[in-house]
Amino acid sequence: MNAVDQLEIRRPDDWHVHLRDGEMLKSVVAYTARQFARAIIMPNLSPPATTAAAASAYRDRIWAALPEGSDFTPLMTCYLTDSTDPDDVAQGFEDGVFAAAKLYPANATTNSAHGVTDVARLMPVLERMQTIGMPLLVHGEVTDSDIDIFDREAVFIDRILSGLVQDMPDLKIVFEHITTSQAVEFVDGCGANVAATITPHHLHFNRNAIFAGGIRPHAYCLPVAKREQHRLALRKAAISGSPKYFLGTDTAPHEVHAKESACGCAGIFNAPFALESYAMVFDEENALDRLEGFASEHGPNFYGLPLNEDRVVLRRQTVIVPDDLEAAGSRIVPFHAGEDIGWQLQF
Numbered sequence: 001m002n003a004v005d006q007l008e009i010r011r012p013d014d015w016h017v018h019l020r021d022g023e024m025l026k027s028v029v030a031y032t033a034r035q036f037a038r039a040i041i042m043p044n045l046s047p048p049a050t051t052a053a054a055a056s057a058y059r060d061r062i063w064a065a066l067p068e069g070s071d072f073t074p075l076m077t078c079y080l081t082d083s084t085d086p087d088d089v090a091q092g093f094e095d096g097v098f099a100a101a102k103l104y105p106a107n108a109t110t111n112s113a114h115g116v117t118d119v120a121r122l123m124p125v126l127e128r129m130q131t132i133g134m135p136l137l138v139h140g141e142v143t144d145s146d147i148d149i150f151d152r153e154a155v156f157i158d159r160i161l162s163g164l165v166q167d168m169p170d171l172k173i174v175f176e177h178i179t180t181s182q183a184v185e186f187v188d189g190c191g192a193n194v195a196a197t198i199t200p201h202h203l204h205f206n207r208n209a210i211f212a213g214g215i216r217p218h219a220y221c222l223p224v225a226k227r228e229q230h231r232l233a234l235r236k237a238a239i240s241g242s243p244k245y246f247l248g249t250d251t252a253p254h255e256v257h258a259k260e261s262a263c264g265c266a267g268i269f270n271a272p273f274a275l276e277s278y279a280m281v282f283d284e285e286n287a288l289d290r291l292e293g294f295a296s297e298h299g300p301n302f303y304g305l306p307l308n309e310d311r312v313v314l315r316r317q318t319v320i321v322p323d324d325l326e327a328a329g330s331r332i333v334p335f336h337a338g339e340d341i342g343w344q345l346q347f
Helices: 022-035 052-065 086-094 119-132 149-167 181-188 200-202 207-213 228-238 271-284 288-304
Strands: 006-010 014-017 038-041 073-081 099-105 136-138 174-176 194-198 245-247 311-316 325-327 329-330 343-346
Touching: 006 228, 014 245, 022 052, 022 271, 022 325, 038 343, 052 073, 052 086, 052 181, 086 099, 086 119, 099 119, 119 149, 149 174, 149 181, 174 181, 181 194, 181 228, 194 288, 200 271, 207 329, 228 271, 245 288, 271 288, 271 311, 271 343
Parallel strands: 014 038, 038 073, 073 099, 099 136, 136 174, 174 194, 194 245
Antiparallel strands: 006 311, 311 343, 325 329
């Protein structure tokens, strides 16, 4: 079997995961733990994990839900609010509970109603984070009703992120799940303290997918997919070899009835075949030799964590993704449902 048909890389990490809680957590955590050694866990539960104590309790629930023998490590995050206590954040980071803190603009996405209404209110927290080297993870969209949903990321850069980077030049920032050429240009133009995650779905489709032959709720996510020119910019960034870009799936499970409804939930459940999905992109771009950096090296290096020592193998073969999967007593439609993804993860 030649190199084109089989690829061995360091075991990857996922730097943006929604595991939910309760029965849904128990149903989906194994998909992430199967292929990733570590994952940054999003704190937008209901209620959100806004303190070190809440994040520690959530981590315990994740560990309890893992399959027996799993060596997966959840990396917890603090959900920032207008009233977040800098001391609690710093202590949680020092104690190894928090790996980072997450900035959700209020009402930007699922369970973000408690998010930040004005970044200026966060300055005491951000100043402390800058001092101790704690990364800030940013959902980069404005939520003003007068701003077109397809422009919200670009406006966020102009109104908020540019100034934040200028005012906090040593703060480590991850611009999460970027979707636009403007975001790529911004990240490229910043120093080494600014990086970005890119999802598999934003690499695979543009906004036309949401409306192909009717409303396609399983292609609806936030940030919403953009024009083709933006998808191509993301692919170029992902395969570039730049240490500023790394894997973050933003996998977000929702039951079928919650997606296929009059007000369908935003989120794409890509965890079951995440690495294979990225491999498809890198293969199409003749860049399989750069997948390991994107998936397994750039993220740990940015976070200051050791690289994983164990290896995984991707093998080219026919793999048909199921139309749906059982979860929490219901069904979830996975990303690439019904498609041949052409790669299989081996261990």
